[in-house]
Amino acid sequence: MNKRRRSMHARPEMIKILAAVVSLSVVLAGCGGSNGGGESDTGNAGSNADADAGAKANDAAGTGNAAGAGNEAAAGDKNADAAGGDAAAGSGEKITLTLWGWSGKFQTDFTKIVIGEFEKEHPNIKVKYMPDQGGNDKLTTLIAGGTPPDVAILDRFLAGAWAAKGSLESLTPYLEMDSEISGNDYYPAVWAEGNYNNEAYAMPFGTDNRGLYYNKTLMKEAGLDPNKPPTTIDELDSMAEKIFKKSTSGGYEQVGFIPWMGQSYLYTQSWNFGGEWTKDGELTPNDPQIVKTLEWMTGYAKKYDMAKINKFNDVMGKTGINPFWTGKVGFMVDGNWILNDLKSNAKVKPTFEWSVAPMPSEEGYPQTTWAGGWSFAMPKGGKHPQEAWELLKFITGYKGTLLWAKRADAGNDITAMPKVNEEIKIADNPQLKVFLDMMPNAHFRPVTPAGQKMWDETFRVQDLALNGKGEPKKLLDEVKKNVDSELKKLQAK
Template identity: 50%
Template sequence: MKVFLSRRTMPVLFKLVLLIAVIMVVNACVSKGAIFNVNSGSAGKNAASNVKKNSGPVTISFWYSWVGGFQDEFYDTVVKPFEEANPDIKVQMTFIENSDNSQGSDKLLTAIAGGKAPDVAMIDRFIVGEWAAMGSIEDISAYAIREDMASIYYKGVWAESQYNGKTYALPWNTDSRAMFYNKTLMKQAGFDPDRPPTTIAELDAMAEQMFKTNSDGAYEQVGYIPWTGQGFLYTHGWNFGGEWERSGELTPNDPQIVKALEWVQGYAEKYDVKKLTKFSETMRQTGRNSFLSGKVGFVYEGNWLLNETEDLDFEWGVAPMPTIDGNESVTWSGGWSFVMPKGAKNKEQAWRFMKYIAGKEGSLLWAGRKAGKNDLMCIPEVNEKLGFYKKEHLKVFTGMLEHAYIRPVTPVGGYMWDEMLRVQTLAVNLQGEPRELLEEMKKNIDAELAELMGVRKQQDSGSPRPLYAYK
């Protein structure tokens, strides 16, 4: 799944209002006796009496935000088999739009605050920690422990579903990043097309020989542009050996991340950012990834780009992204998950649905469909059964998932992503020194985290929770 740009999920004031509203809803439910015992697998007195009155199936609500015919495809592929295997449950799918460029929905948050939450919702995994900190999603630890769910997923994606040592989501799909390289351009530049670069220095040297301009001085071919594709500072930071989190502290000013941003800025200076931007804009007008034009030597991209490579008229390959020393293959992954929003009415049925669609059965059905030939799932066993560890090109992405990095699990995950994009954009446009920009980013996210957790402390009746917890 592609990584989309995100913004702050909401202002701190709205978070405070939401927390108060959720607490009021929960207190109201408790006062009415709607208590659920996870360990017994049964609902409280009121819920039990409702089951007796209603002899038909229980209808659970499932909110999702994917477009492009997802509803019909997901229903036919996964939901319908679930309903057939669980005749006491019916699933009502409802599309909700994500807010602006975020991976979260204000409509969903408003529904949660108003006590009208759906039973299950789909959200991007990297904001699970943020939503858990806001009290917007249910702690499903007891369910997950009961079913030993942690044992079936990649360790990294499971860690992304945790916050303060508790489980708040079930991972679903995942992705991986690698380097696509143009073998034809490598040959023309005098390089062995079967030996792609493995270090940053080798990448720089090969890319340099591939830049070509036309009579107007504009680029008609480029070797590499660090900020295109999946060339986020997160990507480069890890490739340079940097750490975005260390011992519970967010560290965007890590010395190796500073070096990574200096390297990115170096391309903007050496090859003229204005000319590179013009080239990228021209490629963007084609409606396809610039690498597919045959005019780009190297690009960092996700496994999803494999879906668009069948009709290429040049030789190409996939390899792990180059690193500083070339001794370790590095990637990072993201993806989506299923959560139980705070105040869900049919928890036991919701859990059964979540376990199916995010578990082995549902994941195998989804990734095994005809259109899912390059989709990666969060369960190693599923990817292995579908032959993804041996499939040409895709095996490069799959083989690194066991050790894939994830973005820090933090209440300010969305804000940190926005700050990363901001400082990278400034550096690329030569509007600041990398070290100073990243020091500023560090101060901003620390201040945001302190402000957010200060609001939470006012709501906590017990001991204050840690400002940052990543297990």
């Protein structure tokens, strides 16, 4: 199952506008670590941010231990509710919990590796696995009908939207009463993405981020130092220009860099330009630095001819492998998960030298990334909240995370917990270490009920701008208007 969005072509038909968050019937675009199941683009949305709702990741980590003075009274009531399941949990009464998760191989492996161990440690609790057939529509119906699963997997990026609809239980009361787990156990951005209005609603399950893959062989052929990848946008532009090579037919035989190939979205690149998607509690998709990012992207479409780039991408699409592995791309932004291609895709047999580095940034701004991923949460209305918390805590805590990280086909996954990543020594892989080192300062998409709308809108206007159908500033002003309208509509419900 591959839920990561691949935007190689900037054509209208390739940009699917996903369903609005208002119904929560969304196509998961979230970007998250593969974790052996669904992969997210939004994204395990994946993972940090200086954004307002998402910007103070380190502050949000504190939610794992306290909801804040302003929430003390409410938290007290919730603490009483959270403790309500203790009697059943401690009485030995047999309880059956339902867990909503991906079907297929993930269901088989997760049930055996993680759920099986949980049931051994909790003999009075039986976990019934419920495959997510029907997706978010079905989950929404179950919650509305008062028959929700006790625990459910969610695109972490959308946890805030579910919470805003009143569809999730706040986890803050449980965290405040439980000394075994806290927000400090996770990367700041990964934790903050599951928080909404200073309360935790989702526990992280895996993560990912994005870096710059570079072809050392093409760099060498272009007269560049293959051991010095670009660190600034200007360096990237200059190096890429030297690698572009036209074919005898007038198209491109190889390209230097395409800023909308792979995971190089407007969201991805904007943080490298210092863009802020929220500021002072307001959504700011038309931030001047985000506008500048889209102008830079459209500059490539104009300079290198959008039609020729699309033809090149057509050829790449027929290879059956990621464009970078063809050896015809000098620089490409993509996630840690494509490292898995080296073992899982028989067609991937690179005959060129390559490596990975952090993405270049605009002069004066730090090189950065964004992380996505998945999460588990407790839907509103579950019959056994305390037992559900025990399951949730096990799955996403140290034990469950470590068990899942050690599975045979974990590949190049990054877990949401630094301690587990250290224990399984993923830093011993030099390419994967590049991604791991970026996690502490990674960004994440804003936590807002209108998050899906803003995500969809950015792809819509990116497509228009690249195809010469609008100026970046006007298009992003339009996005601002649309997301504000969506947010107002959602908040009025």
